[in-house]
Amino acid sequence: MTILEGWDSHAWIDGPWIHRSPRRPEVRPRLLAEVTLLPWLAPQLPLPVPVPERTADGVRHLLLPGSPLTGGDEALGRELGSFLKALHAVDPAEAVAYGALDAETASATKAVELHEFRTQIVPLLPTEARAAAHELLDRVAAVRNCLIHSDFGPDHILITDGRVTGIIDWTDAVIGDPALDLCWVLNGAPKAVAAGAAEVYQPGPELVERAKDWARLSPWYGVHRGLRLNLPDDVVNGLRGIVSLL
Template sequence: MNLPVDEMVAILSDAGEIIGAAPRSAMRRDNLRHSATGVLVRNPAGDIYVHRRTPVKDVYPSYYDFTAGGVVAAGEDPFHAVVRELDEELGIAGVELTRLPEGDYADENTTYHAYLYTCVWDGPVRHQPEEVEWGAWMSPAELVAKLDEWPFMPDTVGLLGPYVRSLTINEGWDSHAWIDGPWIHRAARRPEVRPRLLAEATLLPWLAPQLPLPVPVPEPTADGVRHLMLLGEPFTDGDEATGRALGTFLKALHAVDPSEAVAQGALDVETATAAKTLELNDFRTRIVPLLPPDKHPAAYELLDRVARVRTALIHCDFGPEHILVDNGRITGVIDWTDAVIGDPALDLCWILNGAPRAVAAGFVEVYAPTPELIDRAQDWARLSPWYGVHRGLRLDLPDDVENGLRAILNQL
């Protein structure tokens, strides 16, 4: 903030009303409640500008920050203060500002009501020497990692930390992802996952024109792949029209040429069968012995039935978390890392056994699954708790094992 030490600052009540004014030095000395601004600056690639404050700042000297902002002067319009501070601190002017939710912050050093904004800037950054001694662009993922390593302004972290974290995605076991502008980047967490990520960059561009719903179209990057973001939230509810749209989608997916799909990057039958055989054998040797002996025959029969069919290209993890919806309209089907030549009944598992009844009815109307497909989809549903038990055994999570075994017995 470029206000002189004795410039008058508007002072606020706890209710946010202006109740007077005080010199900046008195506001700092007595930690009086005031108004302040903050602008989070991003470039067109989605990176965030991070800077380090100078040692002469009157609060949090030499701390890192990811907003440009400062104190609102007495009689100053808050938006004017936003524009002024952004120009003074980083040399950014004439940019469109997008308003973020206002907030309140208080600690032993500062107490204020915050006017918060974000903007996109693709020009040069000019530091005010008295305010900023270093700055650089960071991706949201890089910034989130630095929040745990560097001393950042606690007020900025408190007010906008959740927003910055929302710009990153953590996809767990196989890969992690983050958002940069309009792009979603994904990188493998383990070396064996990387080839599957790269396979998406050949499979999905070939597959997308054959499908009636949008899918990501990735391209390779130095550490994985990236694709333009598909808008929408994970599926939570729908109607028969939703089901018909999903039926049309899966019918088209399961009709593509399997041999061409393999040529484009899908896991082939032999590789997929070998991997599935290892997994099911582990189920046989580690999980079945934990079940009552009289349940063993039914358990072995279930494992045999799901191991046999490999006839179509399938998504392999087709469920509500991977179906995006916006205003009741399906906007995309995501997460194709496990796409494989396999049993189409696996893709039908959730929609026939877990989706809302109206969605399932619309799906059946269009897809028209055979009785055999319906039975195998139910088998895949029965197998679902086995994966929880398997994970619990590998990671020593006894509660997961106990709960999963109970679910297995209920479904056998």
């Protein structure tokens, strides 16, 4: 048996299965929601996703092949663009009925986080940067209109021989801003991957700019964590990152 640990779940591999159990009580309902959401979602997507079943202590699903993405070409980017385009086109009301977190609940949860950013982090920024910081926080809270993965990045994109063989970790699936899923693809992925994804997805200028906003928000999470865990170096480095991206 191989033990794996994640932020939200304990995980272990047993034969062909990967098992996951919640690390905290609030994670449990989102983990169990995958049991209804992903079987409904999988036939609508052009790339494989886990199809979990419930167990006594959480969920399990058959292992998907591949390793986390570390590079890629335009063809791989086109695969990702096609996947996100299909994901963002599914019926959001049906997605909620099958277990995705609804927009109202997701907005309330995000509002708490953004309030902490405003009250704990913005006062630490140089005075001249605070107005832009508040504007950024306003913009990322504004849109919730389709089903999104919410943590779409290289750690959750499995690759075998240069092609995508699975998209994993759906605990955070919500009705939200599609720009969040495009954040890494357009701003952090290799240029060829970004170009291929944009070619297929064809995001408009507003969506591209919101994806940049989500990228600008990235260092805020490091500061937030540093404040909670008393990690002063993380706070200092994160504040520099925030200012550089505003």
